[in-house]
Amino acid sequence: MSAAHELAERGFAVAVYERQPEYVGGKARSTRVPGSATPERPALPGEHGFRFFPGFYRHVTDTMKRIPYPGNRQGVYDNLVMTTRMLLGRGGKKPIVGLVNFPKSAADLRVLLDELLTSDTGLTDADKELFGARVWQLMSSSYERRQQTYERVAWWQYMSTDRQCGTRQPCPYEEYCVGGLTHSLVAAQPKLMSTKTGGDILVQLLLLMANPSAHTDRVLNGPTNDVWLFPWLRHLQTLGVEYHHNHLTTAIHCDPQTQRISGATVRDHTTGTTRRVQADYYLAAVPLERMALLVSPEMLAVDATLGCIHELANPKRHSLNWMNGVQYYLNQDVPLTNGHVICIDSKWALTVISQAQFWPKFPLGGYGEGNVKGLLSVDVSDWFTPGLNGKAAHHCTRDEIIHEVWNQLEAALNGGGMLLDRNMIIRANVDADIRPEDGALNNPTVSEHDAEPLLVNTANSWSLRPEASTGIANFFLAADYVRTNTDLATMEGANEAARRAVNGILAASGSAAAPCPIWPLHEPxxxxxxxxxxxxxxxxxxxxxxxxxxxxxxxxxxxxxxxxxxxxx
CATH class of the missing domain: 1.20.890 (cAMP-dependent Protein Kinase, Chain A)
Known part of the structure:
Protein backbone atom coordinates (compact mmCIF):
# COMPACT_ATOMS: atom_id res chain seq x y z
CA MET A 1 0.00 0.00 0.00
CA SER A 2 2.88 2.36 0.78
CA ALA A 3 4.50 1.69 -2.58
CA ALA A 4 1.21 2.03 -4.47
CA HIS A 5 0.56 5.34 -2.71
CA GLU A 6 3.95 6.84 -3.60
CA LEU A 7 3.84 5.59 -7.20
CA ALA A 8 0.27 6.75 -7.84
CA GLU A 9 1.07 10.22 -6.53
CA ARG A 10 3.93 10.34 -9.06
CA GLY A 11 1.77 9.47 -12.04
CA PHE A 12 2.31 5.72 -12.35
CA ALA A 13 -0.52 3.33 -13.19
CA VAL A 14 -0.51 0.75 -10.39
CA ALA A 15 -2.23 -2.63 -10.03
CA VAL A 16 -2.11 -4.44 -6.67
CA TYR A 17 -2.70 -8.18 -6.36
CA GLU A 18 -3.76 -8.82 -2.76
CA ARG A 19 -3.95 -12.27 -1.19
CA GLN A 20 -6.67 -11.34 1.32
CA PRO A 21 -10.28 -11.66 0.07
CA GLU A 22 -11.36 -8.34 1.63
CA TYR A 23 -8.72 -7.04 4.02
CA VAL A 24 -5.66 -4.93 3.26
CA GLY A 25 -2.58 -3.92 5.21
CA GLY A 26 -1.00 -7.30 5.90
CA LYS A 27 -0.16 -7.95 9.55
CA ALA A 28 -1.43 -4.47 10.49
CA ARG A 29 -5.06 -5.27 9.66
CA SER A 30 -7.91 -5.76 12.07
CA THR A 31 -10.45 -8.49 11.36
CA ARG A 32 -14.03 -9.51 12.10
CA VAL A 33 -14.48 -12.12 14.80
CA PRO A 34 -16.19 -15.11 13.16
CA GLY A 35 -19.76 -15.75 14.25
CA SER A 36 -20.07 -12.55 16.31
CA ALA A 37 -22.16 -10.40 13.94
CA THR A 38 -25.89 -9.94 14.53
CA PRO A 39 -28.64 -8.44 12.35
CA GLU A 40 -28.41 -5.25 14.41
CA ARG A 41 -24.64 -4.91 14.77
CA PRO A 42 -21.39 -5.68 12.93
CA ALA A 43 -18.97 -8.37 14.04
CA LEU A 44 -16.63 -7.70 16.95
CA PRO A 45 -13.25 -6.27 15.87
CA GLY A 46 -10.37 -8.75 16.08
CA GLU A 47 -6.66 -8.28 15.39
CA HIS A 48 -3.59 -10.09 14.12
CA GLY A 49 -1.99 -8.15 16.98
CA PHE A 50 -2.45 -4.70 18.50
CA ARG A 51 -0.87 -1.65 16.85
CA PHE A 52 1.97 0.34 18.42
CA PHE A 53 3.39 3.56 16.92
CA PRO A 54 6.60 4.64 18.71
CA GLY A 55 7.54 8.29 18.43
CA PHE A 56 10.61 7.58 16.31
CA TYR A 57 8.43 6.41 13.40
CA ARG A 58 8.67 8.95 10.57
CA HIS A 59 8.01 7.12 7.31
CA VAL A 60 4.65 5.51 8.01
CA THR A 61 3.36 8.56 9.88
CA ASP A 62 4.35 10.81 6.96
CA THR A 63 2.22 8.59 4.72
CA MET A 64 -0.66 8.67 7.21
CA LYS A 65 -0.77 12.46 6.98
CA ARG A 66 -1.58 12.09 3.26
CA ILE A 67 -4.57 9.77 3.77
CA PRO A 68 -7.76 11.85 4.05
CA TYR A 69 -10.09 11.25 6.98
CA PRO A 70 -13.29 13.25 7.61
CA GLY A 71 -12.77 16.02 10.14
CA ASN A 72 -9.01 15.47 10.48
CA ARG A 73 -6.60 18.18 9.35
CA GLN A 74 -3.72 15.68 9.09
CA GLY A 75 -5.71 12.74 7.78
CA VAL A 76 -5.56 9.42 9.57
CA TYR A 77 -2.43 10.59 11.39
CA ASP A 78 -4.75 12.53 13.69
CA ASN A 79 -6.29 9.20 14.70
CA LEU A 80 -3.16 8.46 16.72
CA VAL A 81 -3.48 9.13 20.44
CA MET A 82 -0.71 9.25 23.02
CA THR A 83 -0.46 6.80 25.88
CA THR A 84 0.95 8.02 29.20
CA ARG A 85 1.74 4.91 31.22
CA MET A 86 3.27 1.46 31.00
CA LEU A 87 2.55 -1.33 33.45
CA LEU A 88 4.83 -4.25 34.27
CA GLY A 89 2.88 -7.26 35.45
CA ARG A 90 4.85 -9.65 37.67
CA GLY A 91 3.75 -13.01 38.97
CA GLY A 92 2.97 -12.86 42.69
CA LYS A 93 3.99 -9.20 43.03
CA LYS A 94 2.29 -5.85 42.76
CA PRO A 95 2.48 -4.55 39.16
CA ILE A 96 4.79 -1.60 38.51
CA VAL A 97 3.27 1.48 36.87
CA GLY A 98 5.79 3.57 34.94
CA LEU A 99 5.94 6.56 32.65
CA VAL A 100 6.50 6.24 28.92
CA ASN A 101 7.03 9.96 28.34
CA PHE A 102 8.98 12.77 29.97
CA PRO A 103 7.03 13.94 33.08
CA LYS A 104 4.50 16.60 32.15
CA SER A 105 2.45 16.95 35.35
CA ALA A 106 2.54 16.52 39.10
CA ALA A 107 0.81 13.18 38.66
CA ASP A 108 3.58 12.07 36.30
CA LEU A 109 6.21 13.05 38.84
CA ARG A 110 4.46 11.08 41.57
CA VAL A 111 4.38 8.01 39.34
CA LEU A 112 8.06 8.47 38.49
CA LEU A 113 9.10 8.85 42.12
CA ASP A 114 7.04 5.85 43.16
CA GLU A 115 8.59 3.81 40.37
CA LEU A 116 12.13 4.81 41.37
CA LEU A 117 11.78 4.55 45.13
CA THR A 118 9.40 1.70 45.84
CA SER A 119 9.62 -0.81 42.98
CA ASP A 120 10.93 -4.12 44.30
CA THR A 121 12.51 -5.33 41.08
CA GLY A 122 15.38 -7.17 42.72
CA LEU A 123 17.87 -5.39 40.47
CA THR A 124 21.19 -4.81 42.22
CA ASP A 125 23.41 -1.76 41.88
CA ALA A 126 25.74 -3.90 39.78
CA ASP A 127 22.83 -4.80 37.47
CA LYS A 128 21.92 -1.16 36.98
CA GLU A 129 25.53 -0.18 36.41
CA LEU A 130 26.01 -2.92 33.82
CA PHE A 131 22.81 -2.01 31.97
CA GLY A 132 23.71 1.67 31.94
CA ALA A 133 27.22 0.92 30.71
CA ARG A 134 25.97 -1.25 27.87
CA VAL A 135 23.40 1.34 26.74
CA TRP A 136 25.99 4.12 26.95
CA GLN A 137 28.35 2.10 24.78
CA LEU A 138 25.64 1.73 22.15
CA MET A 139 24.82 5.44 22.18
CA SER A 140 28.45 6.51 21.87
CA SER A 141 29.52 3.92 19.29
CA SER A 142 29.92 4.86 15.64
CA TYR A 143 27.54 3.60 13.00
CA GLU A 144 30.41 1.67 11.46
CA ARG A 145 31.06 -0.27 14.66
CA ARG A 146 27.38 -1.04 15.12
CA GLN A 147 27.01 -2.26 11.55
CA GLN A 148 30.18 -4.32 11.33
CA THR A 149 30.65 -5.51 14.91
CA TYR A 150 27.42 -5.35 16.90
CA GLU A 151 25.47 -6.79 13.96
CA ARG A 152 27.46 -10.01 14.43
CA VAL A 153 26.88 -10.24 18.19
CA ALA A 154 23.72 -11.60 19.80
CA TRP A 155 21.91 -9.28 22.21
CA TRP A 156 22.22 -11.77 25.08
CA GLN A 157 25.98 -12.00 24.62
CA TYR A 158 26.43 -8.24 24.39
CA MET A 159 24.49 -7.63 27.59
CA SER A 160 26.83 -10.04 29.43
CA THR A 161 23.92 -12.03 30.78
CA ASP A 162 25.68 -15.35 31.24
CA ARG A 163 27.90 -14.00 33.97
CA GLN A 164 24.93 -12.55 35.85
CA CYS A 165 23.03 -15.70 36.72
CA GLY A 166 24.20 -19.14 37.60
CA THR A 167 20.77 -20.72 38.02
CA ARG A 168 18.26 -22.05 35.54
CA GLN A 169 15.64 -19.55 36.70
CA PRO A 170 15.78 -16.08 35.07
CA CYS A 171 17.27 -13.49 37.38
CA PRO A 172 15.93 -9.90 37.60
CA TYR A 173 18.60 -8.58 35.25
CA GLU A 174 17.54 -11.03 32.56
CA GLU A 175 13.82 -10.39 33.08
CA TYR A 176 13.89 -6.59 33.21
CA CYS A 177 16.96 -5.57 31.19
CA VAL A 178 17.58 -8.26 28.60
CA GLY A 179 14.96 -10.88 27.82
CA GLY A 180 11.54 -9.80 29.03
CA LEU A 181 11.21 -6.44 27.28
CA THR A 182 12.92 -7.61 24.10
CA HIS A 183 10.87 -10.77 23.80
CA SER A 184 7.58 -9.05 24.50
CA LEU A 185 8.06 -5.99 22.29
CA VAL A 186 9.59 -7.47 19.13
CA ALA A 187 9.08 -11.25 19.54
CA ALA A 188 12.84 -11.62 19.23
CA GLN A 189 14.78 -14.38 20.92
CA PRO A 190 17.36 -12.37 22.92
CA LYS A 191 19.96 -15.09 22.46
CA LEU A 192 19.58 -14.83 18.66
CA MET A 193 18.71 -11.18 17.93
CA SER A 194 21.38 -8.89 16.56
CA THR A 195 22.77 -6.36 19.06
CA LYS A 196 22.65 -3.71 16.35
CA THR A 197 18.90 -4.19 15.94
CA GLY A 198 18.03 -4.54 19.62
CA GLY A 199 20.39 -1.75 20.65
CA ASP A 200 19.22 0.73 18.03
CA ILE A 201 15.56 0.30 18.96
CA LEU A 202 16.21 0.42 22.71
CA VAL A 203 18.20 3.63 22.32
CA GLN A 204 15.42 5.17 20.25
CA LEU A 205 12.85 4.42 22.95
CA LEU A 206 15.07 5.70 25.76
CA LEU A 207 15.76 8.93 23.88
CA LEU A 208 12.04 9.44 23.37
CA MET A 209 11.36 8.99 27.08
CA ALA A 210 13.95 11.67 27.86
CA ASN A 211 12.58 14.16 25.31
CA PRO A 212 9.99 16.58 26.78
CA SER A 213 8.45 17.22 23.35
CA ALA A 214 8.22 13.62 22.15
CA HIS A 215 5.47 11.00 22.35
CA THR A 216 7.05 7.63 23.06
CA ASP A 217 3.99 5.44 22.54
CA ARG A 218 0.92 6.08 20.40
CA VAL A 219 -2.05 3.92 19.48
CA LEU A 220 -5.01 4.26 17.13
CA ASN A 221 -8.31 5.64 18.38
CA GLY A 222 -10.36 2.86 16.81
CA PRO A 223 -10.14 -0.50 15.00
CA THR A 224 -7.27 -0.37 12.51
CA ASN A 225 -9.42 -1.02 9.45
CA ASP A 226 -11.87 1.76 10.33
CA VAL A 227 -9.45 4.54 11.24
CA TRP A 228 -6.55 3.76 8.90
CA LEU A 229 -6.57 0.92 6.39
CA PHE A 230 -9.98 1.16 4.73
CA PRO A 231 -9.70 4.98 4.36
CA TRP A 232 -6.29 4.32 2.84
CA LEU A 233 -7.71 1.77 0.40
CA ARG A 234 -10.41 4.22 -0.68
CA HIS A 235 -7.81 6.95 -1.18
CA LEU A 236 -5.60 4.67 -3.28
CA GLN A 237 -8.55 3.83 -5.47
CA THR A 238 -9.32 7.52 -5.98
CA LEU A 239 -5.70 7.87 -7.13
CA GLY A 240 -6.39 5.22 -9.78
CA VAL A 241 -4.82 2.18 -8.09
CA GLU A 242 -6.44 -1.07 -9.26
CA TYR A 243 -7.04 -3.56 -6.45
CA HIS A 244 -7.42 -7.26 -7.21
CA HIS A 245 -8.43 -9.04 -4.00
CA ASN A 246 -8.18 -12.77 -3.33
CA HIS A 247 -5.26 -13.15 -5.76
CA LEU A 248 -2.12 -15.11 -4.94
CA THR A 249 1.10 -14.73 -6.92
CA THR A 250 2.34 -18.23 -7.76
CA ALA A 251 5.27 -17.51 -10.10
CA ILE A 252 7.48 -14.67 -11.30
CA HIS A 253 8.86 -15.15 -14.80
CA CYS A 254 12.31 -13.94 -15.79
CA ASP A 255 13.26 -13.79 -19.49
CA PRO A 256 16.84 -15.11 -19.89
CA GLN A 257 17.27 -13.15 -23.13
CA THR A 258 16.35 -9.70 -21.83
CA GLN A 259 17.29 -10.52 -18.23
CA ARG A 260 14.12 -8.78 -17.10
CA ILE A 261 10.90 -9.91 -15.47
CA SER A 262 8.44 -10.68 -18.26
CA GLY A 263 5.33 -11.39 -16.20
CA ALA A 264 3.82 -12.94 -13.10
CA THR A 265 1.28 -15.71 -12.73
CA VAL A 266 -1.53 -15.04 -10.27
CA ARG A 267 -4.30 -17.32 -9.08
CA ASP A 268 -7.76 -15.87 -8.55
CA HIS A 269 -9.16 -17.78 -5.59
CA THR A 270 -12.65 -16.42 -6.26
CA THR A 271 -12.91 -18.07 -9.67
CA GLY A 272 -10.21 -20.71 -9.31
CA THR A 273 -8.50 -19.51 -12.51
CA THR A 274 -4.91 -18.44 -13.13
CA ARG A 275 -3.58 -15.81 -15.50
CA ARG A 276 -0.39 -14.07 -16.41
CA VAL A 277 -0.09 -10.33 -15.73
CA GLN A 278 2.44 -8.05 -17.39
CA ALA A 279 3.81 -4.64 -16.48
CA ASP A 280 6.79 -2.38 -17.02
CA TYR A 281 7.97 -2.78 -13.43
CA TYR A 282 7.28 -5.41 -10.78
CA LEU A 283 7.37 -4.88 -7.04
CA ALA A 284 7.17 -7.87 -4.70
CA ALA A 285 5.64 -6.83 -1.37
CA VAL A 286 5.36 -10.31 0.09
CA PRO A 287 6.87 -11.75 3.29
CA LEU A 288 10.15 -13.63 3.44
CA GLU A 289 8.77 -17.16 3.54
CA ARG A 290 6.61 -16.46 0.48
CA MET A 291 9.36 -14.69 -1.46
CA ALA A 292 11.66 -17.67 -0.94
CA LEU A 293 9.18 -19.77 -2.93
CA LEU A 294 9.02 -17.26 -5.79
CA VAL A 295 12.74 -16.76 -6.45
CA SER A 296 13.37 -18.99 -9.48
CA PRO A 297 16.57 -20.35 -11.07
CA GLU A 298 16.02 -17.93 -13.98
CA MET A 299 15.97 -15.00 -11.56
CA LEU A 300 19.11 -16.29 -9.82
CA ALA A 301 20.87 -16.50 -13.17
CA VAL A 302 20.46 -12.74 -13.50
CA ASP A 303 20.93 -11.76 -9.85
CA ALA A 304 22.64 -14.46 -7.79
CA THR A 305 22.32 -12.37 -4.61
CA LEU A 306 18.60 -13.20 -4.51
CA GLY A 307 19.71 -16.64 -3.37
CA CYS A 308 20.34 -15.07 0.04
CA ILE A 309 16.55 -14.96 0.45
CA HIS A 310 16.52 -18.76 0.45
CA GLU A 311 19.26 -18.83 3.07
CA LEU A 312 17.55 -16.20 5.20
CA ALA A 313 14.32 -18.22 5.16
CA ASN A 314 16.12 -21.45 6.12
CA PRO A 315 14.44 -22.70 9.35
CA LYS A 316 17.88 -23.43 10.84
CA ARG A 317 18.57 -19.69 10.95
CA HIS A 318 15.51 -19.04 13.17
CA SER A 319 14.74 -15.90 11.17
CA LEU A 320 10.99 -16.41 11.53
CA ASN A 321 9.06 -16.33 14.77
CA TRP A 322 5.43 -16.09 15.85
CA MET A 323 3.79 -12.97 17.30
CA ASN A 324 0.02 -13.34 17.13
CA GLY A 325 -2.93 -11.92 19.00
CA VAL A 326 -5.65 -13.18 21.33
CA GLN A 327 -8.56 -10.88 22.21
CA TYR A 328 -10.89 -11.11 25.21
CA TYR A 329 -14.28 -9.39 25.08
CA LEU A 330 -15.46 -8.61 28.61
CA ASN A 331 -18.72 -7.78 30.36
CA GLN A 332 -16.98 -4.83 32.07
CA ASP A 333 -14.24 -2.41 31.14
CA VAL A 334 -10.89 -3.15 32.79
CA PRO A 335 -8.61 -0.24 31.81
CA LEU A 336 -5.45 -1.75 33.46
CA THR A 337 -3.38 1.38 32.65
CA ASN A 338 -3.30 4.17 30.07
CA GLY A 339 -0.97 2.28 27.77
CA HIS A 340 0.62 -1.10 27.22
CA VAL A 341 1.08 -3.80 29.83
CA ILE A 342 4.12 -6.08 29.71
CA CYS A 343 3.78 -9.33 31.62
CA ILE A 344 7.49 -9.36 32.28
CA ASP A 345 7.84 -12.92 33.58
CA SER A 346 4.97 -14.59 31.69
CA LYS A 347 5.88 -17.92 30.12
CA TRP A 348 4.55 -16.93 26.70
CA ALA A 349 5.93 -13.34 26.74
CA LEU A 350 2.56 -11.58 26.85
CA THR A 351 1.86 -7.92 26.21
CA VAL A 352 -1.65 -6.53 26.49
CA ILE A 353 -3.59 -3.31 26.05
CA SER A 354 -7.09 -2.39 27.16
CA GLN A 355 -8.63 -0.92 24.02
CA ALA A 356 -11.93 0.65 25.12
CA GLN A 357 -10.28 3.67 26.76
CA PHE A 358 -8.71 4.64 23.43
CA TRP A 359 -11.82 4.05 21.27
CA PRO A 360 -14.39 6.63 22.47
CA LYS A 361 -15.97 6.93 19.02
CA PHE A 362 -16.18 3.14 18.62
CA PRO A 363 -18.00 1.91 21.76
CA LEU A 364 -17.80 -1.85 22.02
CA GLY A 365 -21.51 -2.04 22.76
CA GLY A 366 -22.07 -1.21 19.10
CA TYR A 367 -20.71 -4.62 18.03
CA GLY A 368 -21.96 -8.17 18.23
CA GLU A 369 -24.79 -8.74 20.68
CA GLY A 370 -24.26 -5.32 22.26
CA ASN A 371 -23.15 -6.67 25.65
CA VAL A 372 -19.37 -6.14 25.39
CA LYS A 373 -17.93 -3.35 27.55
CA GLY A 374 -14.21 -4.13 27.66
CA LEU A 375 -11.58 -5.51 25.29
CA LEU A 376 -8.17 -6.84 26.25
CA SER A 377 -5.96 -7.33 23.19
CA VAL A 378 -3.01 -9.62 23.91
CA ASP A 379 0.10 -10.35 21.86
CA VAL A 380 1.67 -13.77 22.42
CA SER A 381 5.35 -13.58 21.54
CA ASP A 382 6.69 -16.96 22.69
CA TRP A 383 4.88 -19.95 21.22
CA PHE A 384 7.61 -22.51 21.96
CA THR A 385 8.17 -22.31 25.75
CA PRO A 386 5.99 -24.43 28.06
CA GLY A 387 3.31 -22.42 29.84
CA LEU A 388 1.73 -22.82 33.26
CA ASN A 389 -0.08 -25.83 31.80
CA GLY A 390 3.23 -27.46 30.86
CA LYS A 391 2.57 -27.09 27.12
CA ALA A 392 4.03 -24.71 24.55
CA ALA A 393 1.45 -22.61 22.72
CA HIS A 394 2.19 -24.28 19.39
CA HIS A 395 1.17 -27.61 20.95
CA CYS A 396 -2.17 -26.25 22.20
CA THR A 397 -5.61 -26.25 20.69
CA ARG A 398 -7.41 -22.95 20.19
CA ASP A 399 -9.41 -23.38 23.42
CA GLU A 400 -6.26 -24.30 25.33
CA ILE A 401 -4.53 -21.14 24.06
CA ILE A 402 -7.45 -18.99 25.24
CA HIS A 403 -7.50 -20.68 28.64
CA GLU A 404 -3.72 -20.57 29.20
CA VAL A 405 -3.22 -16.96 28.07
CA TRP A 406 -5.90 -15.83 30.51
CA ASN A 407 -4.27 -17.85 33.31
CA GLN A 408 -0.95 -16.15 32.60
CA LEU A 409 -2.64 -12.73 32.60
CA GLU A 410 -4.18 -13.45 36.00
CA ALA A 411 -0.83 -14.66 37.33
CA ALA A 412 0.94 -11.52 36.12
CA LEU A 413 -1.66 -8.91 37.07
CA ASN A 414 -3.52 -10.14 40.14
CA GLY A 415 -0.55 -10.03 42.52
CA GLY A 416 -1.63 -6.71 44.01
CA GLY A 417 -5.25 -7.75 44.54
CA MET A 418 -7.94 -9.29 42.32
CA LEU A 419 -8.12 -7.50 38.97
CA LEU A 420 -9.06 -10.10 36.38
CA ASP A 421 -11.64 -12.83 36.74
CA ARG A 422 -12.60 -15.49 34.23
CA ASN A 423 -16.28 -14.65 34.70
CA MET A 424 -15.64 -11.37 32.89
CA ILE A 425 -15.12 -13.13 29.55
CA ILE A 426 -18.02 -13.06 27.10
CA ARG A 427 -16.05 -14.24 24.09
CA ALA A 428 -12.43 -14.75 23.05
CA ASN A 429 -10.73 -14.73 19.65
CA VAL A 430 -7.43 -16.22 18.48
CA ASP A 431 -5.76 -14.76 15.38
CA ALA A 432 -6.95 -16.71 12.34
CA ASP A 433 -3.33 -17.16 11.22
CA ILE A 434 -2.95 -19.72 14.01
CA ARG A 435 -4.63 -22.78 12.61
CA PRO A 436 -4.94 -25.60 15.15
CA GLU A 437 -7.89 -26.94 13.20
CA ASP A 438 -5.27 -28.54 10.94
CA GLY A 439 -4.37 -30.79 13.88
CA ALA A 440 -2.44 -30.30 17.10
CA LEU A 441 0.37 -27.80 16.60
CA ASN A 442 3.13 -30.30 17.25
CA ASN A 443 5.76 -29.19 14.76
CA PRO A 444 8.04 -26.25 15.60
CA THR A 445 8.53 -25.43 11.91
CA VAL A 446 7.17 -21.91 12.00
CA SER A 447 5.75 -21.44 8.52
CA GLU A 448 3.58 -24.58 8.63
CA HIS A 449 1.20 -23.48 11.37
CA ASP A 450 1.38 -19.70 11.50
CA ALA A 451 0.25 -18.29 8.17
CA GLU A 452 2.09 -15.01 8.80
CA PRO A 453 5.21 -15.40 10.96
CA LEU A 454 7.35 -12.44 11.95
CA LEU A 455 10.88 -11.75 10.72
CA VAL A 456 13.51 -11.62 13.46
CA ASN A 457 16.82 -9.89 12.76
CA THR A 458 19.19 -12.56 14.02
CA ALA A 459 22.86 -11.82 14.57
CA ASN A 460 24.82 -11.51 11.32
CA SER A 461 21.73 -11.61 9.10
CA TRP A 462 22.22 -8.17 7.52
CA SER A 463 24.61 -9.68 4.94
CA LEU A 464 21.79 -11.94 3.72
CA ARG A 465 19.19 -9.22 3.40
CA PRO A 466 18.68 -7.69 -0.06
CA GLU A 467 18.38 -4.08 -1.12
CA ALA A 468 15.05 -2.82 -2.42
CA SER A 469 16.51 -2.52 -5.93
CA THR A 470 17.68 -5.87 -7.27
CA GLY A 471 20.08 -6.83 -10.03
CA ILE A 472 17.06 -7.40 -12.30
CA ALA A 473 16.42 -4.03 -13.91
CA ASN A 474 12.61 -4.01 -13.53
CA PHE A 475 12.20 -5.97 -10.30
CA PHE A 476 12.03 -4.44 -6.80
CA LEU A 477 11.41 -5.61 -3.26
CA ALA A 478 9.35 -3.95 -0.53
CA ALA A 479 9.09 -5.99 2.66
CA ASP A 480 10.35 -6.08 6.22
CA TYR A 481 13.42 -8.17 5.32
CA VAL A 482 14.78 -5.48 2.95
CA ARG A 483 17.70 -3.43 4.25
CA THR A 484 16.45 -0.24 5.88
CA ASN A 485 17.51 2.29 8.47
CA THR A 486 14.64 1.07 10.64
CA ASP A 487 16.13 -2.45 10.61
CA LEU A 488 13.16 -4.08 12.34
CA ALA A 489 10.08 -5.95 11.14
CA THR A 490 7.58 -3.16 11.71
CA MET A 491 5.09 -1.00 9.81
CA GLU A 492 7.81 1.66 9.77
CA GLY A 493 10.37 -0.71 8.25
CA ALA A 494 7.91 -1.91 5.60
CA ASN A 495 7.00 1.67 4.66
CA GLU A 496 10.67 2.66 4.39
CA ALA A 497 11.38 -0.40 2.23
CA ALA A 498 8.50 0.61 -0.06
CA ARG A 499 9.94 4.11 -0.42
CA ARG A 500 13.33 2.66 -1.35
CA ALA A 501 11.70 0.41 -3.97
CA VAL A 502 9.75 3.35 -5.42
CA ASN A 503 12.93 5.41 -5.65
CA GLY A 504 14.48 2.52 -7.55
CA ILE A 505 11.57 2.52 -10.00
CA LEU A 506 11.88 6.28 -10.42
CA ALA A 507 15.56 5.89 -11.28
CA ALA A 508 14.99 2.94 -13.63
CA SER A 509 12.19 4.70 -15.49
CA GLY A 510 13.99 8.02 -15.79
CA SER A 511 11.13 9.77 -14.03
CA ALA A 512 11.60 13.40 -13.11
CA ALA A 513 9.31 13.04 -10.08
CA ALA A 514 10.79 13.83 -6.67
CA PRO A 515 12.09 10.76 -4.83
CA CYS A 516 10.46 9.59 -1.61
CA PRO A 517 12.13 11.06 1.47
CA ILE A 518 13.97 8.58 3.69
CA TRP A 519 15.08 9.42 7.21
CA PRO A 520 17.78 7.92 9.44
CA LEU A 521 17.17 6.93 13.03
CA HIS A 522 17.63 9.82 15.43
CA GLU A 523 21.11 10.18 16.87
CA PRO A 524 21.57 12.78 19.65
Missing part, protein backbone atom coordinates in the same frame (compact mmCIF):
# COMPACT_ATOMS: atom_id res chain seq x y z
CA UNK A 525 23.73 15.66 18.47
CA UNK A 526 25.36 15.99 21.86
CA UNK A 527 27.00 12.58 21.36
CA UNK A 528 28.28 13.36 17.85
CA UNK A 529 31.79 13.96 19.14
CA UNK A 530 31.87 10.58 20.86
CA UNK A 531 30.64 8.83 17.74
CA UNK A 532 33.27 10.68 15.69
CA UNK A 533 35.95 9.58 18.14
CA UNK A 534 34.80 5.97 17.97
CA UNK A 535 34.68 6.08 14.17
CA UNK A 536 38.33 7.09 14.19
CA UNK A 537 39.22 4.28 16.59
CA UNK A 538 37.23 1.72 14.62
CA UNK A 539 39.05 2.68 11.41
CA UNK A 540 42.31 1.97 13.23
CA UNK A 541 41.12 -1.43 14.43
CA UNK A 542 40.80 -0.28 18.05
CA UNK A 543 37.99 -1.32 20.42
CA UNK A 544 35.38 1.02 21.84
CA UNK A 545 36.52 2.92 24.89
CA UNK A 546 34.88 5.21 27.38
CA UNK A 547 38.04 7.30 27.58
CA UNK A 548 38.21 10.33 25.30
CA UNK A 549 41.45 11.52 23.70
CA UNK A 550 42.58 15.07 24.39
CA UNK A 551 41.08 16.10 21.04
CA UNK A 552 37.83 14.35 21.87
CA UNK A 553 37.63 16.08 25.22
CA UNK A 554 38.30 19.42 23.53
CA UNK A 555 35.61 18.84 20.90
CA UNK A 556 33.20 17.58 23.55
CA UNK A 557 33.73 20.76 25.58
CA UNK A 558 33.27 22.92 22.47
CA UNK A 559 30.10 21.07 21.59
CA UNK A 560 28.75 21.56 25.12
CA UNK A 561 29.60 25.28 25.03
CA UNK A 562 27.94 25.68 21.63
CA UNK A 563 24.70 24.14 22.83
CA UNK A 564 24.69 26.32 25.94
CA UNK A 565 25.14 29.45 23.80
CA UNK A 566 22.44 28.38 21.34
CA UNK A 567 20.13 27.53 24.21
CA UNK A 568 20.77 30.92 25.82
CA UNK A 569 19.97 32.75 22.59
Missing amino acids: DILAVLRWEDRRRFAQGLPWTNELSWLGRLLHAANHLYHRIVGFK
